[in-house]
Amino acid sequence: MEPSKAPQPFLSPYNSIDNEPRIRALWEDSKYANPDVCIEKGVTASDAEPYTIVLPPPNVTGTLHMGHAAMLAIEDILIRYQRMRGKKTLWVPGTDSAAIATQSKVEGDIYKKEKLSRHDLGRDELMKRIDAFTEESKNTIIEQVQRMGSSLDWSRYAYTMDAPRYNAVMTAFVRMYEAGLIYRGNRIVNWDPKLQTTVSDEEIEHVEQKDPFYYFQYGPFVIGTVRPETKFGDKYVVVHPDDERYAEYSHGQQLELEWINGPIVATVIKDEAANMETGTGAMTITPAHSAIDFEIAQRHKLDVEQVIDERGILLPIAGEFAGQHIKKARSMIVAKLHEKGLVVKIDESYTHNVSTNSRGGGTIEPQIKLQWFVGVNKEFTIPHSEIPGIQSGSKTTLKEVMRAAVASGATKINPERFEKIYFHWIENLRDWCISRQIWFGHRIPVWYKGDEIYCGTEAPEGEGWEQDHDTLDTWFSSGLWTFSTLGWPDKTPDLETFHPTSVLETGYDIIFFWVARMILMSGFHLGQVPFKQVYLHGLVRDGQGRKMSKSLGNIIDPLTMIEKYGADATRLSLIIGAQPGNDLKLDENRVRGYKHFANKLWNITRFVLENADASSLTATLTDADKALVAEAKELAQTVSGNIDTFRLDLAGDAVYHYVWDRFAAQIIEETKPVLKLYEGEEKASKQRMLYEILILSLKLLHPFMPFVTEAIWQELPEKETDLLMVAKWPVQPTGASSI
RNA sequence: GCACCCUUAGCUCAGUUGGUAGAGCAAUUCAUUUACACUGAAAAGGUCGCAGGUUCGAGUCCUGCAGGGUGCACCA
Numbered sequence: 003m004e005p006s007k008a009p010q011p012f013l014s015p016y017n018s019i020d021n022e023p024r025i026r027a028l029w030e031d032s033k034y035a036n037p038d039v040c041i042e043k044g045v046t047a048s049d050a051e052p053y054t055i056v057l058p059p060p061n062v063t064g065t066l067h068m069g070h071a072a073m074l075a076i077e078d079i080l081i082r083y084q085r086m087r088g089k090k091t092l093w094v095p096g097t098d099s100a101a102i103a104t105q106s107k108v109e110g111d112i113y114k115k116e117k118l119s120r121h122d123l124g125r126d127e128l129m130k131r132i133d134a135f136t137e138e139s140k141n142t143i144i145e146q147v148q149r150m151g152s153s154l155d156w157s158r159y160a161y162t163m164d165a166p167r168y169n170a171v172m173t174a175f176v177r178m179y180e181a182g183l184i185y186r187g188n189r190i191v192n193w194d195p196k197l198q199t200t201v202s203d204e205e206i207e208h209v210e211q212k213d214p215f216y217y218f219q220y221g222p223f224v225i226g227t228v229r230p231e232t233k234f235g236d237k238y239v240v241v242h243p244d245d246e247r248y249a250e251y252s253h254g255q256q257l258e259l260e261w262i263n264g265p266i267v268a269t270v271i272k273d274e275a276a277n278m279e280t281g282t283g284a285m286t287i288t289p290a291h292s293a294i295d296f297e298i299a300q301r302h303k304l305d306v307e308q309v310i311d312e313r314g315i316l317l318p319i320a321g322e323f324a325g326q327h328i329k330k331a332r333s334m335i336v337a338k339l340h341e342k343g344l345v346v347k348i349d350e351s352y353t354h355n356v357s358t359n360s361r362g363g364g365t366i367e368p369q370i371k372l373q374w375f376v377g378v379n380k381e382f383t384i385p386h387s388e389i390p391g392i393q394s395g396s397k398t399t400l401k402e403v404m405r406a407a408v409a410s411g412a413t414k415i416n417p418e419r420f421e422k423i424y425f426h427w428i429e430n431l432r433d434w435c436i437s438r439q440i441w442f443g444h445r446i447p448v449w450y451k452g453d454e455i456y457c458g459t460e461a462p463e464g465e466g467w468e469q470d471h472d473t474l475d476t477w478f479s480s481g482l483w484t485f486s487t488l489g490w491p492d493k494t495p496d497l498e499t500f501h502p503t504s505v506l507e508t509g510y511d512i513i514f515f516w517v518a519r520m521i522l523m524s525g526f527h528l529g530q531v532p533f534k535q536v537y538l539h540g541l542v543r544d545g546q547g548r549k550m551s552k553s554l555g556n557i558i559d560p561l562t563m564i565e566k567y568g569a570d571a572t573r574l575s576l577i578i579g580a581q582p583g584n585d586l587k588l589d590e591n592r593v594r595g596y597k598h599f600a601n602k603l604w605n606i607t608r609f610v611l612e613n614a615d616a617s618s619l620t621a622t623l624t625d626a627d628k629a630l631v632a633e634a635k636e637l638a639q640t641v642s643g644n645i646d647t648f649r650l651d652l653a654g655d656a657v658y659h660y661v662w663d664r665f666a667a668q669i670i671e672e673t674k675p676v677l678k679l680y681e682g683e684e685k686a687s688k689q690r691m692l693y694e695i696l697i698l699s700l701k702l703l704h705p706f707m708p709f710v711t712e713a714i715w716q717e718l719p720e721k722e723t724d725l726l727m728v729a730k731w732p733v734q735p736t737g738a739s740s741i
Numbered sequence: 742g743c744a745c746c747c748u749u750a751g752c753u754c755a756g757u758u759g760g761u762a763g764a765g766c767a768a769u770u771c772a773u774u775u776a777c778a779c780u781g782a783a784a785a786g787g788u789c790g791c792a793g794g795u796u797c798g799a800g801u802c803c804u805g806c807a808g809g810g811u812g813c814a815c816c817a
C-alpha cells in the first residue's frame with residue numbers, strides 16, 4: 003500500500019483513520035513479523051527461545067466477524083509481548099478451504115444464476131469455479147485480518163488447499179493407512195440427504211422438536227415410535243431380558259403377526275439395550291437407519307435391510323409406499339395402520355431431539371455406507387514419541403495418545419475445566435468417519451482396479467485404475483495444521499525450530515472438531531503434542547448476550563468499529579472484560595470508551611513532549627521521582643504476570659487504569675506546578691521521570707493498542723529502536739517456566 | 742438423563758492462598774478554555790441468587806436449593 007503522508011504530529015484529537023494505514027505500512031516494510039528478519043537485523047538473538055502460534059485459519063471465502071477480531075487481538079497481544087521480550091517469535095497466517103461450506107455456497111450461486119447442478123457441470127468444471135471463487139475472495143479476508151494490526155508473518159502464508167498442504171494431507175493419509183489406522187468399511191454413518199454426504203459425529207447438532215409419538219399393536223406387543231416410515235423392515239421386537247411383562251416370550255421365539263403390508267414373521271430379541279422405563283418397554287428395530295438398532299443387530303447377527311434411500315425415498319420393501327418421500331409417507335402409513343386397527347394410541351406432545359447437520363444441512367438420516375474411517379482404538383506401534391507416558395516403539399492407540407497428551411500436562415488447556423470436557427469426549431470417542439461425498443477437498447489417495455486397491459500419494463502406474471470419488475473431512479487436513487504449515491512432511495528448519503507450537507488460541511466451540519484432531523495427528527505423525535498450551539476464548543455476543551446473527555440484525559461488524567473508533571479501541575473492547583472461556587457481551591459504548599483512551603494517551607504524550615525530551619534522561623532523579631518510576635516498573639511486572647497466565651483482561655485493565663488514573667490524573671497534575679515554578683535539578687528530575695514513564699507506558703500498551711503507541715513512538719525525538727514493535731519489554735522473563 | 746459454567750451497583754463485569762465490597766458504561770449535580778470536552782470534580786447506587794455449614798472472620802471454602810446458559814446422550 004502507499005504510505006500516506008505523515009500528519010502534523012499531535013494534532014488533536016488522535017485520528018485513527020489517517021494513522022492506521024501509515025503504521026501498518028511501516029510494520030509491513032520492516033518485515034519484523036518474520037523471525038528470520040529479526041535475527042538478521044539483530045533484534046532477536048539467534049539462539050533465543052522460540053515462541054509460535056499458528057493462526058486458526060479463517061474461511062477463505064468469509065469476511066471478518068467479531069469472533070475473528072477477538073482471536074486476532076488475543077494472539078497479537080501474545081505475539082507482540084513475546085517478540086518484545088526477545089523471543090524468536092512466529093505467528094503463521096493461513097486460510098481454510100472450509101470444504102462443505104464453500105462448495106455449497108458456490109453450488110448455490112451457480113444454481114441461482116445458471117440453473118445448473120454440480121452434476122451438470124462435472125467435477126473438473128466445478129473445481130475450476132470454486133478455485134476462481136476462492137482466489138477472488140481470499141484477498142478480502144486477508145486485508146481484513148491485516149486491518150486489526152495483526153503482526154503475522156505473511157511470508158509463511160498457507161492455504162489448506164495449496165500444493166504443500168495437499169501433499170501433507172496425502173502423505174498423512176498414506177502413512178496412517180499403512181499403519182492400519184485408516185480403513186474402509188460398511189458402518190452406520192450420519193447421512194445428510196440434503197447435502198448428499200456423510201457428516202462426523204461432532205458436526206451433528208441436536209435440535210429439539212415436537213412430534214406425535216405413536217403406539218402400534220405389533221402382535222402381542224405394543225411398540226412406540228415417532229418414525230412409522232422406518233417400520234416396514236421391522237421384523238425383530240426387542241425387550242429387556244429382565245422385563246417381567248414379557249417373561250413368557252423367549253429369545254429367538256418367532257411370532258406371526260399382522261403388519262403394515264400384511265402378515266410377517268417377527269422374532270423376539272432379548273437385549274439390555276431395551277429400556278424398560280421407556281414407552282411399553284418393547285421396541286422394534288430398524289438396523290439400517292439407527293445407530294443403536296444397528297449395534298443390537300450386530301450383537302445378535304440379525305438381518306439388516308435398507309428401507310430409505312440416500313434421498314429420503316422409500317425403497318421397494320415399503321410395498322405400496324415405495325417411491326414416496328419419508329416426510330409424505332408418514333401420515334399415509336399411520337392412516338393405513340389405523341384402518342387395520344393397529345393404532346393403539348397417539349401422544350401428540352412428544353418432544354425429542356432430532357439430529358441435524360450443523361453445517362447448514364438437513365435432518366440426518368443414519369445409513370449404512372461404505373466409508374473411510376480412522377480407527378481410534380486400533381493398536382499400532384508408535385516409532386517415536388516425546389509425549390510423556392507414551393514410549394517410543396511401544397504399542398498404543400490414537401485414543402491413548404490423545405489422552406496422554408493432556409493427562410501428562412504436555413498440553414495444558416486453559417481454562418482448566420475444558421480438560422474435563424476433553425477427557426469425557428475422548429472416552430466416548432468412536433471411529434472417525436473421514437470420507438465426504440463432496441468434490442471440493444483433498445481427494446482420498448486410493449485407487450481401485452477390480453479387486454485391487456492401491457494407496458499412495460501419487461496415482462499408480464498402469465492402466466485402468468480409478469481413484470476413489472470421495473474427499474476427506476475438512477478437519478482431517480486441519481488436524482495437520484500446526485506442522486503442515488511448517489513444511490512437513492519435509493524435515494524443515496521451521497519444523498525443527500517452531501514445533502511443538504507454544505499456544506493454540508481458539509474459540510471453545512471447536513475444541514473437539516479441531517483441537518482434539520490436531521493432538522491426534524501431531525501425536526501420530528510427529529510423536530509430539532501440537533502445542534503446549536490451549537487457550538480458549540469465549541464467544542462474542544451482543545450487548546444483551548444474544549448470539550450475533552443476520553436474522554436478529556444485531557451483528558456488530560469489526561470493520562465498522564475500526565472505522566468509527568479505530569483498531570486499537572476495537573481490540574481493547576474485546577480484551578478488557580473478557581475472561582478466558584467466558585462469553586463476552588460487546589456493547590458499542592465500550593468501544594467508544596477505548597477510543598477516548600487512545601486520545602488520552604495522545605494528549606499525555608503531547609504534554610510530556612512539550613516539557614521533556616530524550617535529553618532529559620541524563621538528569622538525576624530525586625528520590626520521590628525514583629519511587630514513581632519504580633511504581634511504573636512494578637506495573638510492568640503485574641502486566642507481564644497477567645499476560646503469562648492468559649489474563650489479558652486483567653493486564654489490559656491494569657495498564658489502562660495506571661495510565662489514566664495514576665499517570666495522567668495524578669502524576670502529571672502534580673508535576674505541573676514544579677514545571678512552571680522551578681528551574682534546575684528538581685525540574686530536570688520531573689522531566690526525566692515523565693519521559694521515562696511515558697516510554698514505559700507506550701511499551702506496556704503496545705501489545706494491546708499497537709497503532710497509537712507506534713504512531714507516538716515515531717514522533718519521539720530519539721528512540722532505542724526504529725519501531726516500537728521491536729523495542730525491549732521493560733521486564734525480562736523471570737523464569738524458564740513462562741511460555 | 743449425565744456433566745460443566747454463571748448468578749456481585751440500572752447494564753457489562755473485576756475481586757488470583759478467606760481479612761473493611763471495586764471498575765467501565767449509563768444516569769444525577771457542578772466546573773468551562775485546560776496536555777485533553779474524545780475533559781475534570783462531586784455525590785448517588787450493592788442484606789455479593791436463596792438456605793444451611795466450616796471459621797475469630799465467607800463474595801471467596803463445603804452442602805443443599807432456585808434461576809439462567811453450555812456440552813454430551815436420547816429419532817423409544
